[in-house]
Amino acid sequence: MSNLLELMAGLIQVFHSYSEKEGNKYTLTKGELKTMMQEQLGDELSQCNDPAEVDKVMKSLDLNEDGEVDFQEFMLVFALLTMACHEFFRDHKEGGKEGCKEGRKEGCKEQK
Amino acid sequence: MSNLLELMAGLIQVFHSYSEKEGNKYTLTKGELKTMMQEQLGDELSQCNDPAEVDKVMKSLDLNEDGEVDFQEFMLVFALLTMACHEFFRDHKEGGKEGCKEGRKEGCKEQK
Numbered sequence: 001m002s003n004l005l006e007l008m009a010g011l012i013q014v015f016h017s018y019s020e021k022e023g024n025k026y027t028l029t030k031g032e033l034k035t036m037m038q039e040q041l042g043d044e045l046s047q048c049n050d051p052a053e054v055d056k057v058m059k060s061l062d063l064n065e066d067g068e069v070d071f072q073e074f075m076l077v078f079a080l081l082t083m084a085c086h087e088f089f090r091d092h093k094e095g096g097k098e099g100c101k102e103g104r105k106e107g108c109k110e111q112k
Numbered sequence: 113m114s115n116l117l118e119l120m121a122g123l124i125q126v127f128h129s130y131s132e133k134e135g136n137k138y139t140l141t142k143g144e145l146k147t148m149m150q151e152q153l154g155d156e157l158s159q160c161n162d163p164a165e166v167d168k169v170m171k172s173l174d175l176n177e178d179g180e181v182d183f184q185e186f187m188l189v190f191a192l193l194t195m196a197c198h199e200f201f202r203d204h205k206e207g208g209k210e211g212c213k214e215g216r217k218e219g220c221k222e223q224k
Contacts, residue, residue: 003126004152008194014115040116071198079187082120086183
């Protein structure tokens with residue numbers, strides 16, 4: 001299977017490895033979302049030991065406000081995170097003005 | 113590296129393995145897009161031996177009409193394709209009414 005198709009299948013698989021734990025197997029409950037954040041994003045990104053943080057993330061993902069995250073809502077946040085990662089690497093690779101935006105101070109120390 | 117982060121890195125890598133072949137290394141030219149379609153999606157999906165087909169795909173991806181496909185435009189189409197795949201598998205797994213939509217006749221023969 002080619003790379004892009006492998007990546008597509010991988011995404012569907014990751015989503016279902018969590019969405020099928022409880023309730024509707026095509027959506028993530030808050031509990032499933034929390035487990036996914038802990039296991040997939042690790043502590044640095046997820047900070048999901050704080051229940052209020054999980055509520056905030058759930059609220060921002062659950063666009064149709066049905067209390068669950070479906071595959072479409074999951075894909076939207078995955079795409080946004082991936083674009084943010086891409087921009088971060090591009091900025092750093094280019095070391096350009098954007099490369100030293102206020103938010104990335106630690107990465108720009110050596111360029112001062 | 114966790115699955116989701118691996119998939120993100122994989123996507124950025126696939127994009128750059130084509131975008132860096134010619135011109136701006138952060139965008140796909142029509143030629144790079146055609147090569148990606150051929151190598152990644154294979155003949156069934158890409159039908160890109162037909163130049164008019166590649167023009168059509170290019171036009172639909174190139175939202176800002178600058179003649180190139182940037183990472184954001186690439187992510188949008190990747191997300192849409194992945195959602196379409198997910199829906200296809202879900203419909204087939206469920207074999208429900210959607211599962212026998214007109215467009216998927218071959219998959220529904222045994223249910224007639």
